[in-house]
Amino acid sequence: MRNNKKHLVILGSTGSIGQSTLDVVRRFRNRYEVVGLAAGRNSFLLAEQIDEFQPEVVAVESEKQAGELRRRLGRRRLKILCGEAGYEEIASVSRADMVVSAITGVAGLKPTLAALKGGKDVALANKESMVVAGALIRKIAARSGSRVIPVDSEHSGVFQCLRGRNKKFVKRVYLTASGGPFLRVPLEELAGKSLAEALKHPRWKMGLKVTIDSATMMNKGLELIEARWLFNLRPEQLGVLVHPQSIVHALVEFLDGSVLAQLSPTDMRIPIQYALSYPERLEAPLPSLDLAGVRSLEFFPVDERRFPLFGLARKALAAGLSFPVVLNAANEVAVQAFLEEKISFGQIVEVVNYCLNNHRPRALSELDEILAVDGESRGLAQQYLKELKGKIT
Ligand SMILES: NC(=O)c1ccc[n+]([C@@H]2O[C@H](COP(=O)([O-])OP(=O)(O)OC[C@H]3O[C@@H](n4cnc5c(N)ncnc54)[C@H](OP(=O)(O)O)[C@@H]3O)[C@@H](O)[C@H]2O)c1
Known part of the structure; x- marks a missing residue:
């Protein structure tokens, strides 16, 4: 921490957690400085965030998104990274003290690991990383001395x-x-x-x-x-x-x-603020909890x-073993299919059940082993979705 400010990289800055994190930063400009922002495809909102928070580096999903962002930024010069490698690089930039990990799904795993390997504290919203690689995350954090502070x-x-x-x-x-x-x-x-x-x-x-x-x-x-x-x-x-x-x-x-x-x-800015300020507590300009008004719990x-x-x-x-990886991968595929209205609400559980039942469990310790099971399970889930589609048409 230089100039008494904590330097932040926010992964998933255009999402719900990312935007709430930036709200907290807005309240405490004297304590936090944004050095990096990473988004997926929402270059419109990312460009606005860049204008407001002036990061030194940003990352987006692909070259196409980077091109779109450059057009929106006009003549402003800014380091734009892209793709998986870009997310890993931004998560470990030297000026960052803390990385807020708020990309959705397993896509957030590699950048979270990169942040921890780089000795950054991680404010973790991306639960899927912990689900699939909890033991590995603990091991890497212990090795580098980084802290993982929950946001959920x-x-x-x-x-x-x-x-x-x-x-x-x-x-x-x-x-x-x-x-x-x-x-x-x-x-x-x-x-x-x-x-x-x-x-x-x-x-x-x-x-x-x-x-x-x-x-x-x-x-x-x-x-x-x-x-x-x-x-x-x-x-x-x-x-x-x-x-x-x-x-x-x-x-x-x-x-x-x-x-x-x-x-x-019920306001996510409270746990986000605590993750950023831990172990201190900062005064939040939010209404106090009114338990008498709530009456019953x-x-x-x-x-x-x-x-x-x-x-x-x-x-x-x-x-344990590889089951949580399968559970998560199958669920990510099934939820995406439901969001695209390709399957019904009730079929989400069918997809996950199918993948768990057709999986041969094994112990996983390294990242490539975890990603291999993640990939296999996604394949299995896609195969089941095809079968479902065949039954409907
Ligand atoms: N929202 C909550 O209240 C809450 C509470 C606790 C935990 N969480 C966890 O926090 C994480 C984020 O949740 P959210 O609600 O903020 O989700 P969200 O609103 O959908 O935002 C997701 C963010 O991740 C980016 N993103 C998505 N897929 C990506 C990919 N493949 N590569 C790179 N970036 C990608 C999105 O970028 P673009 O939009 O630019 O494409 C966006 O910035 C999830 O793991 C969730 O379970 C959320």
């Missing part, structure tokens, strides 16, 4: 409850789940829910993929696996409680029966008949 509200809650506590006294950790838009719809209607209905999340405004994952509750399954690696817990120590108010984000139960919970208003278990993808994720967590 539930993991930020656990992180805050565990701070200063000895983990040997922890009995169980609970993440909460809002239950998404389909918590109370009749079971027989679920499979036919439309894309528009699945995208109407009752509490959080998020990117498309994570919003669908919330509707199926795969999101909570991925978060359980993420928590296993972030906090080095055993699978049986992890649980989920449905909590429709989304005010309690996580609870930690200790051996003596005491439970600590973390509460905050409900908690109940997840119904796995309603949310079978959560059940599959829980089993993949318990089984």
Whole structure:
């Protein structure tokens, strides 16, 4: 940190988390400076962000996107990187102190690893990286001395409850789940829910993929696996409680029966700000939590008949080995197909189930092994999608 400012690279700056991160930076210009921004294809918004935050380097998905961005920037000179190599390079630029990892999906894995290898602290929103490569991420972070600080509200809650506590006294950790838009719809209607209905999340405004994952509750399954690696817990120590108010984000139960919970208003800028400022806390210009106004807080278990993808994720967590990689890859392919309206809501679980059932599990430790299983599983998922299409036409 030079000039007392923390220098940030934001991966996925044009997304929901990326934009909320930039909102936090706007509030605390005296503390944070943006040195790098990485986006996918939204060169319009990226150009606006460049104007406002003046990074020294940016990265985009392809040469085509880079060309479009150059046209938008006119005569301004700026280093523009592109493709996978570009994301890895921007994640490890020498001036960065912290990298906010907020690209969606496994596409965020290599840049996250590059940041950690480069000795940067990582504010991690990209849960898929932890799901597929949790052990590897832990190993690389330990080697370089980098910290991985959670951005996800539930993991930020656990992180805050565990701070200063000895983990040997922890009995169980609970993440909460809002239950998404389909918590109370009749079971027989679920499979036919439309894309528009699945995208109407009752509490959080998020990117498309994570919003669908919330509707199926795969999101909570991925978060359980993420928590296993972030906090080095055993699978049986992890649980989920449905909590429709989304005010309690996580609870930690200790051996003596005491439970600590973390509460905050439903606003992602709170955990993002904490990840950036940790271990300090900065005054946020946000309304205080009004518990008297909320009146009641409900908690109940997840119904796995309603949310079978959560059940599959829980089993993949318990089984370990390569299963979480398959789970994630199949889910990414299936959700994309649902977003493109090629399959129904109910078919997402079919795709994931098919891939898990047709996978020969193995132990994975290196990146190329993980990526090989990721690729195989995507192939299997695509093959199943073709079969489904054949059945429909
Ligand atoms: N949103 C939330 O409240 C929330 C909360 C907790 C955790 N998360 C996690 O945070 C991550 C981001 O979520 P989000 O809601 O911010 O998603 P989002 O709104 O869809 O944004 C995704 C960002 O990643 C970029 N991107 C997508 N695919 C890419 C690729 N293949 N290569 C390079 N860049 C790519 C997008 O760029 P373009 O748009 O420019 O193409 C965009 O900047 C996810 O892993 C999600 O699970 C989100």
